[in-house]
Amino acid sequence: MPAYLGVDLGATTIRAAVGDRAGRVSGAHRSRTPRGPTGVAVTEAVLDGVREACADAGVAPAAVVGAGVGAIGPLDRDAGDVVDPSNLPAGVGRVPLVGPLRTLLSTDRITLHNDATAGAIGERFFGDSTGNLVYLTLSTGVGAGAVVDGHALDGWQGNAAEIGHVTVDPGDGRACGCGGRGHWEAYCGGANVPGYARDLYDGEPTALPVAEADARLDAADVFDADAAGDDFATRVVDRLGRWNALGVAAAVHAFAPQVVAVGGGITRNNPERVLGPIRERLPEHVATTVPEVRLADEDGDAVVKGALASAITGGTGDPADR
Template sequence: MDQPYVIGIDIGGTNTVFGIVDKRGQILRSGAIKTGRHEDVGDYLDELAQALNDILKDPFSKDTIRGIGVGAPNGNYFSGSIEFAPNLPWKGVIPFAQMLEERIGIPVALTNDANAAAIGEMTYGAARGMKDFIEITLGTGVGSGIVVNGQLVYGHDGFAGELGHVIMRRNNGRLCGCGRNGCLEAYTSATGVARTAREILDLNPDTPTLLRNIPVEDITSKDVYDAAVTGDEVAISIFNFTGNILGEAFADFVAFSSPEAIILFGGLAKAGDFILKPTKESMEKNLLKIFKNKVKILFSGLKEDDAAVLGASALGWEV
């Protein structure tokens, strides 16, 4: 039977989104579930399988699906396992592709979520026509997909591209979800921005800011953005702090792969110039002279949910 469709699944720290995709890259039917609802991965997979069955209705059926591609934090392309993902509720090594395939009866392939976003960007988004670029995902964590000469870099074990866990502050660095201190993710993820907000408010108790209208433990990166839009100086300083560290990291990333562009994807990228301007200034300040004014920083050319779903779905054609 002709199998003109694949399914793409993006597992985020908060939500899991999925869709049925055709050969032109059109998402024809989609859905979502909460990632952290179940501490037991088996219960989560049962809910995911049921949600997939719910969208596999006329004119779609399992017989029309070539394969399923999954993008997940710490997803290992070679083994099909999610391994020691700090931002997911399930610990250790999870043979995810095998477990999902057993429940749904369709072949499953899996890769890192940021790699999936990079594939989607290269096929349908801002990286079309590029052979050398880095996709940076700024969400609950910080991930990366590195493309060199048109090929994703996986490394010998499938885990190349953990740029969110490059250590940016070696002395008294923040504790990261991975268990180490000073990682880029601890500062420039959406959760890192919220941590910065709490620190700045604590250190400057007399400085007026709209952020004081929110219980300090409830502040999110979106709250910081909403305040920055009004001209709130504290909120703008939070983005400047974040962009400064992100730019330092980008200058180092450029040194090892000389990308044409670094593409920002994920929730924090919605902050627009508040994050782009300080990041670009910091990167240029810290670049080697041979790289100055050569590397673009771009926002993803795809809607946030679509990029990772489309990228993951590309794996479905190969299983």
């Protein structure tokens, strides 16, 4: 039975999965993404993950007939690389992906997508979504992928729908990892939530260590404190909900989806407090038809399964291309 491979290169986690033509996964592996020191070190970690997933499936890497990769951006699809990923430390530089995978797998049938585009391809392939859809990921960063009029949008060099870098806060907005200001991701990307909470802190009582600049604080702490009734944390989460609604509205206006499927670690861990404010505020921001907003990626495998679906369908995600 022919074996296909999906790879998710995320800012925090690398996932690889081996499956059959129907997308049934027979082997998988997960590891932490190295924070450098070089792009090649990241490449090596990806190749290790692929070898482990193949071993788990009992398939030799050389027997894989097609592979798909969903990766953090930006991408250089001509080269098959990620270039200066904005959610890894500066200095990582170029992360070669398609070339080294071609050598390991002995196949030329390798697709490379922005991770959220892979998520959208997976929603199309595995979901009941026959119409237009946007897959949104709220994770270390903020990204989106879109299926429009039957096509999964990749765009020039694979960088379509990088909507995390849409400006939601004009003027003197927060600095974003990409070098810009006021971008959606600068507020709602998991890596930026602690800094945003510190920006908003005004001396009110809170259990969060926001007054100590060096104290360990992550996005999960902020959401946990909100759940525990911390008023300051609730104020931060409310602001995040406002930015998320504005960002989703921009995606709705650009792509006219029937469904916005929302995944990523932040959403997975706090589904109601992420989706609720988006559903509630979207009607006031959207001039066109308000789409269904639903939870995706409950198991954290939306991108790797989307990459697998891309491998099976040659990049379209259309179940008819299987």
